[in-house]
Amino acid sequence: MSIKRKIGIIGGGIVGSTAAFYLSNDPEVELLLFDDGKGQASSAAAGIISPWLSQRRNKEWYFLAREGAKFYSDYMSDLAKYLDTKKIYKKTGTLLYKKTPKLLDKLEKIAYDRRKEAPEIGEIERLSGKDIQEQFPFVTSDEDALFITGGAKIDGENLVKNIHHLLKEKKQLKQTRVTNLSISDDKWVITTDEDSVVVDDVIIAAGAWLPRLLESLNLSVDIRPQKGQLIEIQTDIETTDLPVIMPVGESDIIPFYNGKILVGATHENDEGFDLTPENKLLNQLKEIATQTVGQLADYGIDSYRVGTRAYTSDFLPFFGEVENLSNLLVASGLGSSGLTTGPIIGKTMVDWLYNKKTLFESYKHQPNHYIQPKMKGE
Ligand SMILES: Cc1cc2nc3c(=O)[nH]c(=O)nc-3n(C[C@H](O)[C@H](O)[C@H](O)COP(=O)(O)OP(=O)(O)OC[C@H]3O[C@@H](n4cnc5c(N)ncnc54)[C@H](O)[C@@H]3O)c2cc1C
Structure with missing residues (x-):
């Protein structure tokens, strides 16, 4: 040949x-x-695939991100011919919190508007704190949130x-x-x-x-480079089918496989290519996440990830x-x-x-x- x-x-x-x-x-x-x-x-990334509810206004970016999320289904079928994708990508939904009910209303509206062109968003549910605790007992926050079933998690590493x-x-x-x-x-x-x-x-x-x-x-x-840090917490929780949780702030909670939960990430603009973990920031990530998932307080930080994102101006x-x-x-x-x-x-x-x-x-x-x-x- x-x-x-x-x-x-x-x-x-x-x-x-x-x-x-x-x-x-x-x-x-x-x-x-x-x-x-x-x-x-x-390899350092959190792994959230849920671009539809971003409030970024740039249309080109949104189109790329929307098509990117949609492409995952073809991508995983292509990969599945050669490797086991079960522990790589899973659609388990995303739970999104906002600071006020008014902002949550706005998010809900964006979700319904965007679903017209992006059916991948799946079902959209406005859940009360009580509904959430019933549906996902590991969540302890009593705040309302928006749940979309199309959200997914990807283990980049x-x-x-x-x-x-x-x-x-x-x-x-x-x-x-x-x-x-x-x-x-x-x-x-x-x-x-x-x-x-x-x-x-x-x-x-x-x-x-x-x-x-x-x-x-x-x-x-x-x-320019931007430093990002996140933490890994090994728990006894059955995490595989749990949704990604996006509370207000930087402490997103991504339940992976075999009890592993990632929390992060930081966005540090003045650290160049430095990959040194900073305990203070890592502990803060955990503390904030604990406000949504109280059980995390029972576990220590097992490991951390530090990576460098690339940004244009x-x-x-x-x-x-x-x-x-x-x-x-x-x-x-x-x-x-x-x-x-x-x-x-x-x-x-x-x-x-x-x-x-x-x-x-x-x-x-x-x-x-x-x-x-x-x-x-x-
Ligand atoms: C902490 C953190 C959390 C994140 N969370 C999310 C998330 O939840 N959802 C999401 O969508 N995105 C997330 N991201 C963003 C996402 O991870 C990155 O945008 C994406 O991985 C960039 O991919 P890339 O292939 O362009 O670059 P990289 O993954 O950085 O890969 C570039 C590769 O090139 C190699 N390389 C560079 N120069 C050379 C050379 N001279 N010779 C040989 N090899 C070289 C590098 O070592 C590296 O392996 C996160 C990022 C970070 C850091």
Whole structure:
């Protein structure tokens, strides 16, 4: 069989891993995913897939996030042909709290309006504190909330780990850092700590580290890092089918599998790429969560996760081509909703490699808003 196309993907978070998954079975593609596994957002993330009730007004972002959440059902059926997705993704609903009944009214209205175009939201129920305690006895708060059945939880760490495992078996994964990217004879040269590899096409899905990679091409990128911390609490509660709980503030509660509950996350803008956990903030996350799920007070913090989100200055993600650079696709800036939008972004970039039309043609040139040639002295 002739090898027709050699493709290198740099960055194995949710975007790069999804793209790699969709390319990995094409016999006409020779694929390599490069990942240095350092502090990726996808493995640190909370795992909430529930974008419909966000009050962000940007229509393009909402369309992407809505389609991203919808894509999960196809994505999981595709993955299920190769791996066990039971402990990766589950639709168990989302319980959302607001500061006042008036704000909850507003949220309810948004839910009904948005469901017209997004039936994936599922059933919408306004529940009193008493209803909630009856339906979900682990919730102790007596406040009213809105429950939507379409909300889901995704274990980003498990997803990425499983895809990396599949790729490793096919010798398509290089667990190493890319140190330089250059062009020679119309081909891309990817240089790592170990060697150099020449490929036809490159996808860069390096999250917050994109600016460092594009430095070698003398490009500057409008991306900044944001630190996020969350905690893991091991409980005796049967957590698998419990909904995601979004109280007011940063302490979202995500019941995972085998009694594990995640609580988080912080949004810290001045910490750069630092991955040091801060006990004070971690304890605060738990304390606030305890106001909604009282039982959490009975358990200690077992572990923590710290990751780096990538943000553009207008908080919008980008993915697509870069002017004057052929056979290159980049994605970054997924911010705090990248587990929701990451898979559809990865799949869309693969569709572009196959010259397929996608729902996101208007995105194709967007990277040029954020990526510019470096000025002298920069
Ligand atoms: C604490 C926290 C909670 C979050 N919660 C949610 C949530 O509930 N819902 C949601 O939708 N989103 C959430 N997010 C956001 C989401 O996790 C991110 O937006 C998304 O994972 C970004 O994916 P990515 O593939 O673009 O980047 P990443 O996951 O960061 O992956 C980039 C990868 O590229 C690798 N890399 C970079 N440079 C190089 C190089 N030179 N060589 C080799 N490899 C390289 C990195 O090591 C990393 O593995 C959360 C994020 C954090 C940090």
